[in-house]
Amino acid sequence: MRTVLILLVMLLQVSLLHGQELPARAFTNVTLHHHNGDVTENATIVWRNGTIIETGKKANLPFDAYVIDGGDSLHIYPGFIDGLALWASPDAENNRDDVERPGEPPYDRAGIQPQRLARNFVDGSSDKKMEEGQKHGFTTFVMGLNGQMLPGQLDVMNNQTSVEDKQVFRKTIGLQVAFNAARGVYPSTLMGMMAKLRQLWYDADALQNQQNLHEKNPETYPYPGSDEVLESLYPYLNGEKPLYFAANTPEDIERVIKLKNELGFDLVLVSAEMGYLSADLLKKENISVLASVDLPEKPDWLKDEKKDEDEEDKKEEKKEEVVSDEVQEHRDKQLESYKEQLANIKKLNKAGVLTGIATNGQSLKDWKKAISTLNENDYTDKELLRLMTVETAKVLEMDHIIGKLKNNYMANFTVFDKPFLEEKAKAVYSISAGIVTEIEE
Amino acid sequence: MRKLSLLITAFCFSMFAVNAQAQEKESVLIKNATVLTITNGDLEKTDILIEDGVIKEIGQNLSARGVKTINAEGKYVMPGIIDAHSHLAITQGVNEWTNPVTAEVTMEDVLDPNDIGMYRALAGGVTSIHVMHGSANVIGGQGETIKLRYGQDQEGLKFNDAPRTIKFALGENPTRVHGQGFDVQPRTRMGVEQIVRQTFDAALDYKRERDAYVSAQSKWEEDKEGKAPWPVAKNLRFEVINDIIEGEVLVHCHSYRADEIHMLMRVFNDYGVKNYTFQHANEAFKIAPELAANGANTSIFSDWWAYKFEVYYSTAFNAAILNKYGVTNSINSDSGELIRHLNHEAAKAVKYGGVSKNDALKMITINPAIQLGVDDRVGSLEVGKQADISIWSGHPLSIYSICETTLVDGVTYFDKDSDPDDMRLRINPEDNYEEVSTSGRHEDACMSDVFHFFGQEGKTAALNQR
Numbered sequence: 001m002r003t004v005l006i007l008l009v010m011l012l013q014v015s016l017l018h019g020q021e022l023p024a025r026a027f028t029n030v031t032l033h034h035h036n037g038d039v040t041e042n043a044t045i046v047w048r049n050g051t052i053i054e055t056g057k058k059a060n061l062p063f064d065a066y067v068i069d070g071g072d073s074l075h076i077y078p079g080f081i082d083g084l085a086l087w088a089s090p091d092a093e094n095n096r097d098d099v100e101r102p103g104e105p106p107y108d109r110a111g112i113q114p115q116r117l118a119r120n121f122v123d124g125s126s127d128k129k130m131e132e133g134q135k136h137g138f139t140t141f142v143m144g145l146n147g148q149m150l151p152g153q154l155d156v157m158n159n160q161t162s163v164e165d166k167q168v169f170r171k172t173i174g175l176q177v178a179f180n181a182a183r184g185v186y187p188s189t190l191m192g193m194m195a196k197l198r199q200l201w202y203d204a205d206a207l208q209n210q211q212n213l214h215e216k217n218p219e220t221y222p223y224p225g226s227d228e229v230l231e232s233l234y235p236y237l238n239g240e241k242p243l244y245f246a247a248n249t250p251e252d253i254e255r256v257i258k259l260k261n262e263l264g265f266d267l268v269l270v271s272a273e274m275g276y277l278s279a280d281l282l283k284k285e286n287i288s289v290l291a292s293v294d295l296p297e298k299p300d301w302l303k304d305e306k307k308d309e310d311e312e313d314k315k316e317e318k319k320e321e322v323v324s325d326e327v328q329e330h331r332d333k334q335l336e337s338y339k340e341q342l343a344n345i346k347k348l349n350k351a352g353v354l355t356g357i358a359t360n361g362q363s364l365k366d367w368k369k370a371i372s373t374l375n376e377n378d379y380t381d382k383e384l385l386r387l388m389t390v391e392t393a394k395v396l397e398m399d400h401i402i403g404k405l406k407n408n409y410m411a412n413f414t415v416f417d418k419p420f421l422e423e424k425a426k427a428v429y430s431i432s433a434g435i436v437t438e439i440e441e
Numbered sequence: 442m443r444k445l446s447l448l449i450t451a452f453c454f455s456m457f458a459v460n461a462q463a464q465e466k467e468s469v470l471i472k473n474a475t476v477l478t479i480t481n482g483d484l485e486k487t488d489i490l491i492e493d494g495v496i497k498e499i500g501q502n503l504s505a506r507g508v509k510t511i512n513a514e515g516k517y518v519m520p521g522i523i524d525a526h527s528h529l530a531i532t533q534g535v536n537e538w539t540n541p542v543t544a545e546v547t548m549e550d551v552l553d554p555n556d557i558g559m560y561r562a563l564a565g566g567v568t569s570i571h572v573m574h575g576s577a578n579v580i581g582g583q584g585e586t587i588k589l590r591y592g593q594d595q596e597g598l599k600f601n602d603a604p605r606t607i608k609f610a611l612g613e614n615p616t617r618v619h620g621q622g623f624d625v626q627p628r629t630r631m632g633v634e635q636i637v638r639q640t641f642d643a644a645l646d647y648k649r650e651r652d653a654y655v656s657a658q659s660k661w662e663e664d665k666e667g668k669a670p671w672p673v674a675k676n677l678r679f680e681v682i683n684d685i686i687e688g689e690v691l692v693h694c695h696s697y698r699a700d701e702i703h704m705l706m707r708v709f710n711d712y713g714v715k716n717y718t719f720q721h722a723n724e725a726f727k728i729a730p731e732l733a734a735n736g737a738n739t740s741i742f743s744d745w746w747a748y749k750f751e752v753y754y755s756t757a758f759n760a761a762i763l764n765k766y767g768v769t770n771s772i773n774s775d776s777g778e779l780i781r782h783l784n785h786e787a788a789k790a791v792k793y794g795g796v797s798k799n800d801a802l803k804m805i806t807i808n809p810a811i812q813l814g815v816d817d818r819v820g821s822l823e824v825g826k827q828a829d830i831s832i833w834s835g836h837p838l839s840i841y842s843i844c845e846t847t848l849v850d851g852v853t854y855f856d857k858d859s860d861p862d863d864m865r866l867r868i869n870p871e872d873n874y875e876e877v878s879t880s881g882r883h884e885d886a887c888m889s890d891v892f893h894f895f896g897q898e899g900k901t902a903a904l905n906q907r
Contacts, residue, residue, distance in 0.1 A: 101625055103540025179533070189534025189890065191546040191582060199545065199677050206674030213669060220668060251532065251595060255550060296870040326862060330874040333863070338870035 024048040024062040025436065027415065027429075030070035032056075033077045035390040035404050037382030045076060047411035050434030055405055068429075075419050077385065078405050079139025079412030079432060081392040083290030083358035084154065084176070084244055084270050088129045090121055092146035096183055105185035107229045111148020112200070114175055115232040118143040119155040119168045127161045134159055134430035134439055136364045137388070137420060139412035140169060140402055144244070144360070148180045149193055153232065154244060156396065158412075158433040167433055169410075173396070174268065175236050178246040179255075194255065201263045204230040204237050242266035244290070246360060248273040257285055268395060271360050276344045279351035288395040290358035291345050293370040299334050342377045345387065356392030375421050384421070410434075465590070465597075466494025467851035470505050474513035474832070479520055479799065479806050479821040489518065491828040494850035499824060511846065517836050519802065520821050521568025521829035521847065522783050525693070525740040525809035526720050526773035528889065529558040529570060529780070530587065530598065535889035536575030537582055541619050541627060542640050544607060544685075545677035546582035548572045552595040558777040559591045560864045563855035565781035566831030566844040569600060571813055573720075576610035576695035576887045577618045579627060579636040583607045583681065584693065586813050588829065588849050592866060604814035607685060608720075609637070609694035611701040613751050618891060634704050641712050644682035651675065685714060691814055692717040693740070695887065697751045699724040706735045718812045720773070723755040729766035738812045739763050740771040743789040760804060761794020771809035775887060788838040798838055 026046040032055060033039055046054035046065060054060055061067065070076075099105045107113065122143070133141060139159050145151040156170035177197075181188050187196040208231075210224035235241045243265050245256045253269065260267045269275070271292040275282065282289065301321075323331070340347075348355045359367050371384060393403035402410050411434040418425040430437045469491040476487040476499065488503035489496060528535050532553035537543045552572065562570065568589055574582035586603035611633050620628025627633040650673050657670035684690045692709075696702050696719045709717060718738040719725060723746055725732060725739045732739065741763070746755030756762075763770040772787050774780035787805045790796040796804075810820025818827045828851040835842035847855040 100623075101540075102623055103543075103625075181534075184539070186539035186543070187537065187546075188539050189537045189546070189551075190532060191534060191548070191551045192537040192539070192543065194550040195537075195543075195545040195547070195677055202675040202677070206672040209672040213671070221671065251553065251555075254595060258550075299870060300873055327874045329863060333865075333868045334870050334872070334874075337868040341870060 022049050024065040026061055026065045026067045027070050028067055029072050030074045030076050032405055035078050035386055047434050050411055052407055052409050052411050075416045076413050077420055078389040078403055079414055080137040080388040082138050082141035083356045083392045084144045084360045085141040086144050086146050086361045087364055088126055088143050089145045099185055102185045110185055111182040112150045113152055114150045115228040116152030118145050118152055130159050131161045132364050134437055135427045136368055137414040139432040144176045148182045151176050160432045160435045161437050174242045174244045177243050204233040208234055236265050239266055242268045244268045244270050246270040250274055250277040253278040270358050276347035279348050279353055282353045283351045288354040289348055290356050290395055292360055294362045295370045295373055296338055296341050354395055356395040357387055381421055468492045468508045469851050470508050470510045471513050474516050474518040476822055477519040479802055491851040494828050496824050496826050496828050513832055517833040519831055519837055520806045521831050522566045522805045523809040524567055524570040524774050524780050525771045525812050526775045527570040527572055529777055530556040530572055536577040536891050538577035538618055538891045541578055541636050542580040543578055543582055544580050544681040548585040552598055554594050554598055555866045557865055559589045562780045563589050563847045566847055567780055568829035568849050574608040575889055576614045577891050579615045579633050581608035590849055591854055605690045606693055607690050609692055611696045630701055637708050640682055644679040647676055647679040648683045686712050693720050695720050697721055697723045699727040723752050726759045726762040729763050729768055733767045738769045740773045743772050743786040757793040760790040761796050764796055764800055769808050769811050770804055771812055772804045784837040
């Protein structure tokens, strides 16, 4: 099977190169789980040239379709979209070299690398990482880079492992920013990063103006030189593309919004673990969020209580833990805070804040566990599926083309052997931009 | 019992939240107190009427309808204490220590409204603090004067329209971090002076160029005639330095030795900088007349010294000598622990130096207010001033007295009779009871963030410097 698929992939690549129409592909006798919670059993999904052309019970199978029969046991979900993924990125460089003057470090030592393009960091080691993404249902991801304050610029990637040249779905959609200081050089603190971001903006603005003057009138104005770091900030300075700025606490979110309003950049907020505390402000400022589901650990005593409940049947008499009023008061607050953080995305939605998801450094294993935890805590299957597909696509302004199992949408979907939220569900095939990857155990 | 406890907690929190968030200013009538006005003597059996956070009237037999009344019979009422040197309420770094000059960074950007240290300070009668950058750099970051409106957000903490301030540092701290640590200027006290002079000169050069560009650009945009000017980038660091020279930013300078204090006064005279305060200033007593002649202020510890070489020549008479020579002197905490009993620190000036009680109280009220440029609004109990007030069980300079109530803008932010055990504003769900502890004296606040980079050896050395 694997060999056949590889041959088909090669055929697709060659054909696309020559602009030829490819044979159609189809899954029949499968259960389709739509982004809005609708489920169609015994259905067929057909795609050609990377685009879905038929779905449903009565879908027509083109004469040339290569068909895989799901045998009524396979479940197809729209491809999940990771709004900002670091799982395909190389590890951050060990950025701790001594510098002569820590107050004036080179850009890269200070973690200021906006000139880096994420897509250029897909290399031979990427297939394995991307395969892990496929196993978790991700067919599209916004590729970010591990780094510090300004790690690079973001690309939307089709999650394909079986093609030699990875397909970039959208190039350079935004600038990745985080309050993550480089160690031992300027800026080494939050206040330093705030000041440095402002100064970079002022420097880029001046250089851009100087270059414009020289360009129009080279005989009058000297050549101001070039600076790839500052030049890479121009699209953001000019409001052409947004900053994808990671912040979690309400105070950090306020700081990001303060910078946004001072410097005038467009913003997508990333992570926002306590975003619910800033929900009204985010709504007022019309800021979209790619929320993290990196949930807090359940308090130890709560885990113990659950364990005790599970073991209740085995023990007839259970010794109840006696705690002081003070401890109990602490636990009550702890539990309330735990529940509030779990309800983060719900509260953002309730406030009318457009919210998708991003792993942004969270391991995919933990991500799956967190999705299950949310499912156990009032998030319905439908809510979660919308979040991972169409809502994230909306934040990326791509919901017209990805996130749904629908005609004329990209053929991005994952075939699971069980409904995705079941603990033992496994991805069997991953289809991204029509390219099929059979997922091996 | 558990439910009752939860209800009480919820009630306390909701009351607190309502007071702090929704009612920024309150109207209150304080009755029958001994009022320590600071600027107008002590008044027996006196009432204070507060209207919308401002003192409306001070006198006897005052009345007001529909206003909360506090019966302060037998109590002492004084202005809220002001700490001119604090590192409370700062998040993610006190020291941007990486460069000898970092004037562009500011505490305004990094206020932490969740720091429970603020509540502890309120319990000591403190109502305003000067949040400062550390002392690792010759010219450090800008400070922020805040009111302890515990429970409000970053904006809510700010002391509206307080003048901007900045931290300078002389002596061992900047020379050790930069000279010894990285072999860059300054390595000596001479080098420290030159850093200040070079930075001021460079800032003035920048200003000439930048002003010329801004003015030409503005003209060119108007008439579009001739050649567009060549852009000069805005430089945040030099903008702040120029604001210092122009008197818009008040300098608070970490210093100990008389010679270096003298040096900075000479430098400031050369550049026309006025209205500045020497922080710590353990040897200020040696040059009290010179300080007074230059209009320089001091903000000192009452009796804390010998924690490093440059702080051995010190005396508990420092405050008294400075006061005698007419230097506006305050007593500060520079500590999350000392700030809880600055009244005791002021009392030491009476005990050791024979300073009058009123002058000692000035050192924690009106004098720090002068040094922060907010004395027209706080620091004494006068009609028209903001109602930042603390109420004490006895005279605040008595070791037996305790603060019972603290008001900011007339709003009660601390009340000993309604003081829940746990006043944290934000609970981390991952912190179990056993892991939540209270922090003690911030022994190395001024050099925070520097130690971790230098490792243990550096820490041992740095612990010897404040």
